Amino acid sequence: MDQWRPIPAHVTQRVVDLRRAIHRRPELGFEEHETAALVEGELAALGISHRRVAGTGVVGVVRGARGGRVVALRADMDALPIDERTGLAYASEVPGRMHACGHDAHTAMLLGAARVLAADREHLRGSVVLLFQPAEEGPGGAAPMLEAGVLDDPPVDAAAMLHVDARLPAGTLGITPGPVCAAADEFGIVVRGRGGHGAYPHTALDAIPAAAAMVLALQNIAARETDPLRSVVLTIGTIEGGYRNNVIADTVRMTGTLRAHDPDLREGLEPKVRRILLGIAAAYGVEVDVEVIRGYPPVVNDRFLAEEFSRVVSGNGIPVIAAEPTMGAEDFAYFAQRVPGLMMRLGIRNEALGTVHSGHSPLFALDEAALPVGIAALVGFVRWATTLPEYSR
Numbered sequence: 551m552d553q554w555r556p557i558p559a560h561v562t563q564r565v566v567d568l569r570r571a572i573h574r575r576p577e578l579g580f581e582e583h584e585t586a587a588l589v590e591g592e593l594a595a596l597g598i599s600h601r602r603v604a605g606t607g608v609v610g611v612v613r614g615a616r617g618g619r620v621v622a623l624r625a626d627m628d629a630l631p632i633d634e635r636t637g638l639a640y641a642s643e644v645p646g647r648m649h650a651c652g653h654d655a656h657t658a659m660l661l662g663a664a665r666v667l668a669a670d671r672e673h674l675r676g677s678v679v680l681l682f683q684p685a686e687e688g689p690g691g692a693a694p695m696l697e698a699g700v701l702d703d704p705p706v707d708a709a710a711m712l713h714v715d716a717r718l719p720a721g722t723l724g725i726t727p728g729p730v731c732a733a734a735d736e737f738g739i740v741v742r743g744r745g746g747h748g749a750y751p752h753t754a755l756d757a758i759p760a761a762a763a764m765v766l767a768l769q770n771i772a773a774r775e776t777d778p779l780r781s782v783v784l785t786i787g788t789i790e791g792g793y794r795n796n797v798i799a800d801t802v803r804m805t806g807t808l809r810a811h812d813p814d815l816r817e818g819l820e821p822k823v824r825r826i827l828l829g830i831a832a833a834y835g836v837e838v839d840v841e842v843i844r845g846y847p848p849v850v851n852d853r854f855l856a857e858e859f860s861r862v863v864s865g866n867g868i869p870v871i872a873a874e875p876t877m878g879a880e881d882f883a884y885f886a887q888r889v890p891g892l893m894m895r896l897g898i899r900n901e902a903l904g905t906v907h908s909g910h911s912p913l914f915a916l917d918e919a920a921l922p923v924g925i926a927a928l929v930g931f932v933r934w935a936t937t938l939p940e941y942s943r
């Protein structure tokens with residue numbers, strides 16, 4: 551196995567500078583105009599050909615001088631509608647916008663990897679497709695990038711990405727074979743009864759007790775209808791209905807999220823939800839409508855890539871942790887459905903620096919000492935995966 555060369559200090563410094571610049575100017579999904587322009591400027595300066603896709607997405611291609619496979623690396627670029635409260639010198643300059651999920655670091659590290667790979671083109675086997683993706687936090691930029699053909703020319707053989715993770719110590723990598731993120735579907739429920747005076751319940755049809763029974767009964771899907779060793783989440787996130795204390799509510803509206811790792815388990819959830827809601831509605835004499843909106847599929851890491859690349863990373867002195875899967879969702883799932891995919895977690899936790907808050911927290915921050923580890927992992931993945939004789943799946 552080739553040993554990895556250390557990431558040069560000037561590359562790490564450039565990545566820190568780029569990351570802080572992006573951090574100052576967070577942009578929401580499909581509004582990443584400044585970020586995309588920054589990415590394009592950097593790729594142009596590195597002599598990397600690139601094009602715009604899916605509005606604010608950018609795709610670059612580094613063609614190696616020697617034959618080999620084509621590997622895609624993906625970074626997301628969007629921020630969240632959060633007011634930053636870290637007090638950092640380079641904190642967000644835009645009220646109500648924050649890079650609270652680390653996508654600033656993902657974009658900067660991918661630019662760093664591009665710098666290393668482009669400088670070494672004559673030794674590079676195969677090609678690297680650099681995917682700078684909009685709108686991971688929603689409504690999703692991966693699917694429109696796929697529709698724009700980003701994996702087709704040149705035809706990509708495998709795809710990888712990093713996501714920062716405050717559960718893991720800075721400088722470690724989390725690599726797990728199989729499912730790592732959940733499918734996340736949304737649902738909306740409307741319960742319809744008949745309104746009336748709060749003093750005369752027998753003359754009305756109260757939607758609230760029916761809704762309450764539905765909330766409790768739906769939990770049976772996870773508690774009683776799913777193998778306890780497999781993961782399902784059903785959360786009712788909102789519930790609203792009624793007018794005032796002495797009026798019987800005619801309507802209750804609820805929304806929620808349905809999550810599972812296993813694609814078959816996911817497919818079985820919607821029929822269970824409908825069966826329970828219709829049964830409770832019949833029992834209470836009310837009507838119910840339910841709408842399920844399909845969200846991101848689960849991210850399932852290719853077992854061969856995950857297991858073999860873990861060995862490569864450990865062999866280069868970087869601690870690998872088989873991080874637990876989460877019930878979070880990631881639209882890298884769409885790329886990993888098309889080609890063998892690998893989602894890696896980059897540890898950023900450092901108690902001394904206080905970088906312990908999870909993504910989407912207004913206090914989210916990361917230990918920048920992790921950045922060169924992330925760049926090394928991206929570069930190392932390319933150098934390894936472009937020379938593989940074959941992938942097993």
Ligand SMILES: [Zn+2]
Pocket residue numbers: 651687909910
């Ligand atoms: Zn996020």
Ligand SMILES: [Zn+2]
Pocket residue numbers: 651652653686713909
């Ligand atoms: Zn994220």
